[in-house]
Amino acid sequence: MASVVVLENVGKRYTTVKGKEIHAVKDVSLSVQTGETVGIVGPSGCGKSTLLRLIAGVERPSSGSIHREAAGGHFIVGYVFQDSSLMRWRTVYDNIKLPLEVVKKRDLGNVDRLIDLIGMKGFERSYPIELSGGMQRRVSIARAFVHEPSIILMDEPFTGVDELTKEALQTELGNLIRTLRATALLVTHDIEEAVFLSDRIFVMSPRPGAIVEEIPVNLPAVRDASTRSNLEFVAAAGRVRAKLLELHAMRVEAAT
Amino acid sequence: MAGVGRTTRLSLQGLAAYSLPVISFVAGVVLWQLLISLFRIPAYLFPSPSAIVQVFFTGHVNWLQQTWITLNEAVTGAVIGVIVGFAIAVVITLSAPLRKILMPYIVALQVLPKVAIAPIIYILLGFSNTSRVLLIVILTFFPIVINVSTGLTDVDRNLIYLLQSLRAGQATIFFKVRLPNSLPYFFDGLKIAVSGALVGAIVAEFVSSNSGLGFLILNSQYTFNTVAAFGAFTILTVLGLLLYAAVIVLARQLMPWYRSG
Known part of the structure; x- marks a missing residue:
């Protein structure tokens, strides 16, 4: 299987406005294969978002290298952010259309197709302020897929959504990734979310973020509400949790 | 039930x-x-509402003409001030060096009570309409510069990342993110600017004019025609309200997405 992104010993240091040196990411090596969803789980502030920005090409690594490969055409990412980050001055339709405008794609067929897939027909002309939180997340997800990117980067996509809506959105997102045969990289601190959506999970340490373990998720491709009570689901979540607790204990020990 | x-x-x-x-x-x-x-209480000390209504019909003052003069100065100055203010806001947002170079002057002008310079403008430009408009421009461009530059800068970082990840240049980011983001800030600035424009027009007429509502008020003081001054106050209040309402109507038209929920 071909890889979409390969990171080799990637590190990122930067200096804050106040002159403090921050070592955000340390020595990260990983690859994402075409068609798979990889989850990265780690505590808040462990450099997960930085990692996504490095892959997106918005920031450059201080050390190491990133190889981006695109099957036929340019490597381009789709981005889903923590808070949906919609343009409040654009309608649902125009928000989803945005990436097509920027990459200058004339064919807008994908916009209608995605509005249909996320179940937002009839809301095309609504503004974000008129939508519920869950609907705003759906629109931001559609925006990430519309230009058929090489990889979808998701940064804590459902933070701040109530538990039931979150589970429904996770199921929808999983279905969307499968239907569109997308490749995805999910960054989250929500263990269940990572297990539910991923084929493999990397556990990241606190800052400077480094990958400390890879945990495979042996679940069927088609996942729904019942997946959450599957033994393999519970086992994988347990392994991730154990590793995170171990890291947490080490940090507490180091601090005392 | x-x-x-x-x-x-x-x-x-x-x-x-x-x-x-x-x-x-x-x-x-x-x-x-x-x-x-x-x-x-005699009318020259403090006129009654009925006396103020009467003063509009006595025929001693051409109210429409005087109002038009003041309104014309205020609107001309405000339009120029808004255009200049917007341009400066764009320049200092896009160029960090220019922002640093212009900052001391902007801050100095910000803290100076701008009407204080009114008498001196006439030394430079003479007792002309240009001097009056210039004072209004100085009073109106300020809130626009401050608000618009905040609106152009105070954008969702994620939207910038999103566009950068799609290889968008500075121009695309400006027109697709910064400019629309600045609209609500612009209209907040415009509300301050229109009331500033009226202040500027009146002060300018106090200092140098032989017409307009400001001149009328000053002249009323010399002639103890307090009723006429109160007539001018009434008109200025109505003008202020109308200009403010116009800004709100314009904002609602141009930003259906703003507080429409």
Whole structure:
């Protein structure tokens, strides 16, 4: 299987406005294969978002290298952010259309197709302020897929959504990734979310973020509400949790 | 049944919300009229509302002409001020060096009470319409510079990342993110600018003019024609309200996405 992104010993240091040196990411090596969803789980502030920005090409690594490969055409990412980050001055339709405008794609067929897939027909002309939180997340997800990117980067996509809506959105997102045969990289601190959506999970340490373990998720491709009570689901979540607790204990020990 | 009762109460509350300010205003005017009559206060000290209404029909002053002069100065100055202000805001947002170079002058002008320079503008530019408009421009461009530059800068970082990840250049980011993001800030600035424009017009006419509402007020002082001054106050209040309302209507038209929920 071909890889979409390969990171080799990637590190990122930067200096804050106040002159403090921050070592955000340390020595990260990983690859994402075409068609798979990889989850990265780690505590808040462990450099997960930085990692996504490095892959997106918005920031450059201080050390190491990133190889981006695109099957036929340019490597381009789709981005889903923590808070949906919609343009409040654009309608649902125009928000989803945005990436097509920027990459200058004339064919807008994908916009209608995605509005249909996320179940937002009839809301095309609504503004974000008129939508519920869950609907705003759906629109931001559609925006990430519309230009058929090489990889979808998701940064804590459902933070701040109530538990039931979150589970429904996770199921929808999983279905969307499968239907569109997308490749995805999910960054989250929500263990269940990572297990539910991923084929493999990397556990990241606190800052400077480094990958400390890879945990495979042996679940069927088609996942729904019942997946959450599957033994393999519970086992994988347990392994991730154990590793995170171990890291947490080490940090507490180091601090005392 | 419960639903009916609820709607009735709601509409009564709605009525109270709209009628109370009106009742308060009318009661104030009536009380004012009564107090003036009761204590027989002469009109040159403090005129009654009825005397102010009468002054518009005495024919000593061409009210329409004087109002037009002041309004014309205010609007001309405000339009120029808004254009200049917007341009400066764009420049200092896009160029960090220019921002640093211009910052001391902007801050100095910000803290200076700008009407203080009114008498000196006439030394530079003479007692012309240009001097009056210039003072108004100085008063109006300021809130626009401050608000628009905030609106152009205070954008969702994620939207910048999103566009950068799609290989968008600075120009695309400016037109697709920064500019639309600045609109609500711009209209907040415009609300301040239109009231500033009227202040500027009046001060400019105080200092150098032989026409306009400001000149009329100053002239009323010399001639103890207090009623005429109060007539000018009334017109200025109405003008201020109309300009403010115009900004709000324009904002609603151009930003259906803003507080439309």
